[in-house]
Amino acid sequence: MSEINAQALKKPSATGEAALRTKGKASELLREIWRFRLSYLFIAPFMVCFVLFILIPVASAFLLSFMTYNSLEPPRFVGWANFRYMISEDLLFLKYALPNTFKFAIIAGPCGYIAAFLLAWLITILPATLRKWFALAMYSPSLMGGIAMTIVWLPMLSGDRIGYLNSFLLEWGFISDPVLWVTSKEHLMSSMIVVTLWSSMGIGFLAMMAGILNVNPELYEAGRLDGIKSRLEEIWYITIPSMKPQMLFGAVMAIVGTFKAGSIGTELSGMNPTPQYSGHLIMNQIDDYGFIRFELGYASALSVFLLLLMYLSNKFCWGLFGSKGDE
């Protein structure tokens, strides 16, 4: 598969070069081809893995979403049946996975993003020595990453009175009984959102911080001459417009990060599925159908739906921050 791909990439280069340079010297032509062949050789290792583990899976997810496939019998084409089932009959999806994902993404995504920007901005106000340490403090939850992240919160959110949060609230009289923060359907979603927000100062946050630091200081000077009074105006009229590319990068990272979340609910509550599906996200639904029920066709239809959600949200942010070629 990969070799075919490399071949396909090589061919147009040779013919295109040949067409362009028929009048050029033969030696130069050879050198040009040699140079480009090397370029393809350079990108080959990445492209092979890229095609194998990203392009082919995405493409076959699209194909499989129109089929039924249980990994034993050969796949059978069923048209839009999977999607029809998804939007009309799959109650788990319609009642839990979809609303939960929206709730989770709409709160955790934008809030985390805005918080990341504001914190980045506050940090850049400080002198460089302090800046470094605050940046580390904000980024350190991301260093926890993955499975360790939920472990960190387990002693905090334990449902008995030994849990830090419960014992604190009990002591101060806010609650009279321990609250089941991660194992009850009322509180699991909130816990998931808080933990996600906690760890959302990731690579997007660093990008925005670097972006703010890189804004040309002369712009601020010019802005002040033009009558910008407050720091808020300064952010709105100077900082954000001059770091749009970094804002967009941060937004893309935030969107992808929130939509692909799935394991956090099961890891926090320690149950799969989560208590009364309160933390059931689309990713859980995909795993459920893909690896428990082995309805791979339908699971792929769900992934395609999730990919489209990501794509549309990203398009939306592109509209907000994308440059219109005026830079």
Next chain:
Amino acid sequence: MAMPLLRKPFRFKRQSRLHRMSRFEKAVVVLLVLFSAFMLLPLVYIFNHALKPYEELFIYPPTIWARSPSLQNFVELFNITSDSVIPVTRYIFNSLTVAVLSVITVTGVSALCAYPLSKHKFPGYKLVFATIMLTLLFAPETVTIPRYLVVSNLGIMNTYWGHILPMVAVPVGVFLMKQFIDQIPNELLESARLDGAREFTVFLRIVVPVILPAVATIGIISFQTAWGNVETSNLFMQDEQMKTFPFFISSLTSNMANNVARQGAAAAAALFMFIPNLIIFLVFQSKVIATMAHSGIK
């Protein structure tokens, strides 16, 4: 007020402005300290949790600071597997191998790919870059099923390849490196070529040294990903011997939400996961910030 140099007035002005706005600055510091406390508090807890001896885990009201810190939890972590076939050291060895190998391959492969994309303008480079940008918006995690089929058809299940290869193609990595290489003036590369340097020499001697900050950043990111990765162990490894440390932790913690019994060992494990990430990030922090300045998507 226009000054000829760009860097110096920048610093000078920032500091002078801070002098004027020192009250504002103080308020910012207070605010940030509060936020940092929220961010760091769970880490402080887990650190102490890991050092608490067994009895202290059950004390009510729970204490924050470990009264008589001990390494008991770490000992327990290593002893949990003492009667099973696979010792915990095997998981750690797997994790380390996978992490180190993927850092090397991801950075190498991404840099190799980013260089022609940025400087060669070979036929089709726009298409390739556009595809990479498009997949930046997708998370490969969402298409686990076809990925599983690819891996099983390649026959790399239960091998280290199965851990590493699916993680090699990191669109963000190529993207960041390409943005960084864009900053290198073409004249520099051209003059090296005129001196008779071959393309690979140009890449190794000129491009790589200049983009070292980006290499460090991608290295950190891929280390963190590989070091904390449960997915490949879950999906592609049926052989218990080939699974990684994070997988071992996740098997420790399942059904642990309201169970304090193994929390000490889990905390120790979390700390064990955290420390390498922290050290590597501390060492390369300034490089990361320098790379992120070029992260913008235009």
